[in-house]
Amino acid sequence: MKKLLLIVLCSLFIISACETVPITGRQQLSLVSSQELNSMSFDAYRSFLSKNQVVRDTPQAYMVKRVGFNIQKAVERFMSQQNLSSRLNGYAWEFNLVQDKHKNAWCMPGGKVVVYNGILPVTIDDAGLAVVMGHEIAHAIANHGAERMSQELLVQMGGMALSTAVARQPQQTQSLFLEAFGVGSAVGVLLPYSRLQESEADRLGTIFMAMAGYDPRSATGFWQRMIATERATAAAPELLSTHPADATRINNLKGYIADAMKYYRR
Numbered sequence: 218m219k220k221l222l223l224i225v226l227c228s229l230f231i232i233s234a235c236e237t238v239p240i241t242g243r244q245q246l247s248l249v250s251s252q253e254l255n256s257m258s259f260d261a262y263r264s265f266l267s268k269n270q271v272v273r274d275t276p277q278a279y280m281v282k283r284v285g286f287n288i289q290k291a292v293e294r295f296m297s298q299q300n301l302s303s304r305l306n307g308y309a310w311e312f313n314l315v316q317d318k319h320k321n322a323w324c325m326p327g328g329k330v331v332v333y334n335g336i337l338p339v340t341i342d343d344a345g346l347a348v349v350m351g352h353e354i355a356h357a358i359a360n361h362g363a364e365r366m367s368q369e370l371l372v373q374m375g376g377m378a379l380s381t382a383v384a385r386q387p388q389q390t391q392s393l394f395l396e397a398f399g400v401g402s403a404v405g406v407l408l409p410y411s412r413l414q415e416s417e418a419d420r421l422g423t424i425f426m427a428m429a430g431y432d433p434r435s436a437t438g439f440w441q442r443m444i445a446t447e448r449a450t451a452a453a454p455e456l457l458s459t460h461p462a463d464a465t466r467i468n469n470l471k472g473y474i475a476d477a478m479k480y481y482r483r
Contacts, residue, residue, distance in 0.1 A: 238359045238417055249363050255307045255327035262329040270316035272334060278314045281332050284346045285312030288354055291428035324353040339442050347431035348439040355421035361414045419470055423477035433477040436470050
């Protein structure tokens with residue numbers, strides 16, 4: 218009887234701690250507040266920029282900020298249309314290009330975005346860059362990193378609140394954050410998201426880029442170029458190793474692109 222009661226209470230706890238992913242409607246576990254995550258994110262972001270070479274006042278740096286700004290406005294408009302603007306409270310958008318040969322990009326909670334200049338030869342133009350930035354921003358908007366951290370809090374700390382975990386086990390909690398968002402020693406090398414999360418990021422990302430004025434059909438071309446890059450080198454680019462881009466994904470993208478075209482305005 219006690220075991221059954223415990224199961225019921227745990228189930229109610231998990232249900233009450235769920236949020237809904239925009240568009241897909243999927244329920245996801247959320248044990249961390251956006252305010253707490255944003256605070257940790259901003260600290261980690263400042264630390265990263267202080268330890269890496271930020272590219273400034275170049276055409277490529279301006280392109281990153283331009284495309285990022287356009288997608289930011291599209292995201293804000295999309296969330297407003299979905300009556301979800303409150304989820305962007307506390308966002309302090311920032312878009313930076315860093316000097317790094319790796320083909321990668323990431324977005325942390327609160328709109329902190331970094332693009333590595335090693336990926337620019339593959340993105341080629343603004344539309345290609347919008348594919349990457351739209352996808353990474355979609356991960357943040359869909360709270361995928363927060364979901365992953367919540368799962369670890371539940372498994373490793375019994376569902377302890379983030380603030381409590383920071384107070385009681387600061388080092389372990391910090392490690393969970395670094396693992397969830399790919400920060401610290403592994404910064405810039407994103408950990409694998411689930412295929413479900415990847416599909417959600419592809420779907421939302423194509424909508425965001427379309428609303429920002431970039432042709433979502435550019436997505437298939439970008440991922441095909443990434444695949445070609447993988448085949449031409451001994452090691453897969455980081456963005457491919459953590460964002461599987463096989464034939465199945467390309468086929469799925471075609472469906473998402475067809476839907477995103479409804480949002481596309483030149």
